[in-house]
Amino acid sequence: MQQTMFDKLWNRHVISGKPGEPQLIYVDLHLLHEVTSPQAFEGLRENNRQVRRPDKTFATMDHNVPTIDIFNVQDAISRKQIETLDKNAKEFGVRLAGMGHEDQGIIHVIGPQLGLTQPGMVVVCGDSHTATHGAFGSIAFGIGTSEVEHVLATQTIWQTKPKTMGIHVHGKLPHGVYAKDIIMGIIAREGVAFGTGYSAELYGDTIENMSMEERMTLCNMGIEGGAKMMNIAPDQTTFDYVAGRKYAPKNMAQAIEDWQQFYTDSPDAFDKVIDFDVSDLAPFVSWGTNPGMAVPVDQAFPAVQNADDQKAYDYVGLQPGQTAPEIPIQFIFFGSCTNGRLSDLKIAAHILKGQHIADGVTALVVPGSRAVKKAAEKMGIDQIFKDAGCEWREPGCSACLGMNPDQVPAGMHCASTSNRNFEGRQGAGSRTHLASPAMVAYAAINGHFVDIRKEEA
Amino acid sequence: MEPITTVTSTTIPLMKENIDTDQIIPKQFLKNILKVGYGRNLFFDWRYIGPNKPNPDFILNKPERQGAEILVTGDNFGCGSSREHAVWALKDFGFKVVIAGGYSDIFYMNSTKNGVLAIILPEDQRQILAAIAPDEKITVDLPNQEVRYADYTFPFEIDPLWKDKFIKGLDDIAITMGYEDQIEAYEAKIPSYN
Numbered sequence: 256m257q258q259t260m261f262d263k264l265w266n267r268h269v270i271s272g273k274p275g276e277p278q279l280i281y282v283d284l285h286l287l288h289e290v291t292s293p294q295a296f297e298g299l300r301e302n303n304r305q306v307r308r309p310d311k312t313f314a315t316m317d318h319n320v321p322t323i324d325i326f327n328v329q330d331a332i333s334r335k336q337i338e339t340l341d342k343n344a345k346e347f348g349v350r351l352a353g354m355g356h357e358d359q360g361i362i363h364v365i366g367p368q369l370g371l372t373q374p375g376m377v378v379v380c381g382d383s384h385t386a387t388h389g390a391f392g393s394i395a396f397g398i399g400t401s402e403v404e405h406v407l408a409t410q411t412i413w414q415t416k417p418k419t420m421g422i423h424v425h426g427k428l429p430h431g432v433y434a435k436d437i438i439m440g441i442i443a444r445e446g447v448a449f450g451t452g453y454s455a456e457l458y459g460d461t462i463e464n465m466s467m468e469e470r471m472t473l474c475n476m477g478i479e480g481g482a483k484m485m486n487i488a489p490d491q492t493t494f495d496y497v498a499g500r501k502y503a504p505k506n507m508a509q510a511i512e513d514w515q516q517f518y519t520d521s522p523d524a525f526d527k528v529i530d531f532d533v534s535d536l537a538p539f540v541s542w543g544t545n546p547g548m549a550v551p552v553d554q555a556f557p558a559v560q561n562a563d564d565q566k567a568y569d570y571v572g573l574q575p576g577q578t579a580p581e582i583p584i585q586f587i588f589f590g591s592c593t594n595g596r597l598s599d600l601k602i603a604a605h606i607l608k609g610q611h612i613a614d615g616v617t618a619l620v621v622p623g624s625r626a627v628k629k630a631a632e633k634m635g636i637d638q639i640f641k642d643a644g645c646e647w648r649e650p651g652c653s654a655c656l657g658m659n660p661d662q663v664p665a666g667m668h669c670a671s672t673s674n675r676n677f678e679g680r681q682g683a684g685s686r687t688h689l690a691s692p693a694m695v696a697y698a699a700i701n702g703h704f705v706d707i708r709k710e711e712a
Numbered sequence: 713m714e715p716i717t718t719v720t721s722t723t724i725p726l727m728k729e730n731i732d733t734d735q736i737i738p739k740q741f742l743k744n745i746l747k748v749g750y751g752r753n754l755f756f757d758w759r760y761i762g763p764n765k766p767n768p769d770f771i772l773n774k775p776e777r778q779g780a781e782i783l784v785t786g787d788n789f790g791c792g793s794s795r796e797h798a799v800w801a802l803k804d805f806g807f808k809v810v811i812a813g814g815y816s817d818i819f820y821m822n823s824t825k826n827g828v829l830a831i832i833l834p835e836d837q838r839q840i841l842a843a844i845a846p847d848e849k850i851t852v853d854l855p856n857q858e859v860r861y862a863d864y865t866f867p868f869e870i871d872p873l874w875k876d877k878f879i880k881g882l883d884d885i886a887i888t889m890g891y892e893d894q895i896e897a898y899e900a901k902i903p904s905y906n
């Protein structure tokens with residue numbers, strides 16, 4: 256019988272249980288951060304339990320960390336969460352990239368960067384953007400804190416196998432259009448719940464031609480379309496990316512031989528297939544309060560169709576019929592696990608070189624990890640951002656969710672490379688407009704979005 | 713975990729689609745290292761109009777709605793972030809049952825871990841439940857998998873494994889530890905590339 260890559264990955268990890276029922280599956284990599292883990296460790300302690308496999312567990316601090324003066328955590332509870340993770344990691348023997356450590360960064364940036372994330376794995380983390388790791392040909396999904404506790408104690412998780420969806424992405428990306436636009440375009444067309452109950456696999460020539468960082472941007476936002484797992488079959492690009500990283504397999508030849516079995520036999524094996532042609536795709540900008548409320552940069556915001564649309568328009572202070580270039584941008588955020596990697600910063604810096612951000616605009620650049628920051632500094636990218644009037648910060652989640660002091664002030668419109676534009680996401684009253692790093696860079700210079708297809712490469 | 717079998721209670725209708733976890737409990741309240749105390753900030757942005765100032769128009773604040781253990785709501789409830797705090801907040805507030813048109817997968821899993829029964833009913837049935845008077849009670853009968861109100865009986869589906877856990881109030885980890893031999897046997901077979 257024909258199988259999807261997901262079927263093959265799933266079958267390899269089942270320990271117990273029948274198809275169609277919750278099955279006990281093995282977890283190869285468990286990633287932790289400071290916000291969703293304290294209660295889990297507390298639960299272990301209460302019940303006198305250990306971490307079963309500290310060698311398959313890795314932790315860092317990212318959500319709360321300051322991006323200036325990192326050791327000076329002002330907020331008492333943020334400090335408590337950070338200190339608690341530090342203490343828990345020591346007590347339970349879990350590997351930790353702690354405050355200021357060279358490996359520290361957003362958990363979904365450092366997993367791949369350290370070679371912890373590999374094809375063929377089941378990867379979990381108490382964070383919904385865990386789907387990012389699916390870009391390597393793994394099963395990767397976000398879990399809740401009780402599940403974190405369960406995985407810590409047993410290295411397994413109960414899951415009902417989802418249905419599978421194939422997303423055939425094909426065509427050559429036009430100039431000025433990026434991976435971010437593809438995933439925003441898919442969600443805008445299919446809705447914010449189209450993937451609920453599915454594990455979605457992206458495939459097709461567009462995907463094959465992409466770098467790992469672009470693939471991660473796609474899978475990262477799968478959850479914004481309801482798919483808690485989104486994956487891509489591993490290929491030579493994947494193997495080349497993993498090879499030589501800190502925790503990569505020592506015997507790569509043997510690993511690759513094993514990983515090569517993870518592909519979908521035929522699209523017929525999917526429960527459902529959707530098609531997405533990118534050849535005429537335009538850059539996307541979100542106007543509303545969920546990632547599906549987004550339009551191509553040259554198209555008008557849609558008419559109000561229901562109470563949710565009206566509420567969204569009221570919240571963002573925009574009107575149907577307006578277009579993205581009419582949004583007055585006052586805040587800029589480069590960063591997050593969607594677009595905070597080196598390639599993203601390179602694209603933005605290329606555009607900002609020799610330019611200056613518009614008057615009255617505040618721009619934060621927050622690298623996804625300390626390694627990204629270091630690499631960028633080595634290339635002189637930090638200086639380009641600084642010369643353009645941006646603030647160059649320490650790594651972390653930062654204004655993606657504003658749990659640290661980096662927040663978008665109430666009422667301000669922020670052009671952001673992150674993944675969520677929910678009400679209050681970037682700070683109480685903040686108005687988020689999601690877009691690609693290139694779109695955000697041009698918005699920084701102009702104080703509003705522009706159709707970057709018309710700009711020079 | 714507290715067992716749940718049959719819940720008979722008044723209800724709170726909140727018939728909005730796509731209520732995300734940021735709406736259920738905004739991120740500023742995740743800064744805690746405990747599992748309790750979130751109820752007072754449930755639906756915070758809708759519930760308060762100023763510091764410690766409840767919004768009198770919001771249904772959770774209405775005197776006649778106090779004590780309800782059942783929330784009746786829209787489609788795709790609990791979408792967005794994976795925060796389990798959303799379930800802790802619902803539970804801490806006093807909700808034992810949520811009746812929605814559907815749930816995000818992560819929210820649903822989190823609800824099964826915390827003894828909050830998340831039921832799916834179609835819109836027409838939920839509209840009937842949403843329209844009942846504040847002092848009228850409905851019964852959610854888990855063993856028989858039905859919701860009863862007046863002359864209505866609405867059957868619902870639930871996975872037998874979750875049903876059993878809810879009824880017995882079982883702790884997941886203890887159950888899984890019973891599989892120790894199988895887990896060890898599995899670990900012995902994991903390919904190593906070193």
Ligand code: SF4
Pocket residue numbers: 317318361362363382384591592593651652655656673674
């Ligand atoms: S960068 Fe944003 S989306 Fe990514 S893990 Fe951090 S808070 Fe979550």
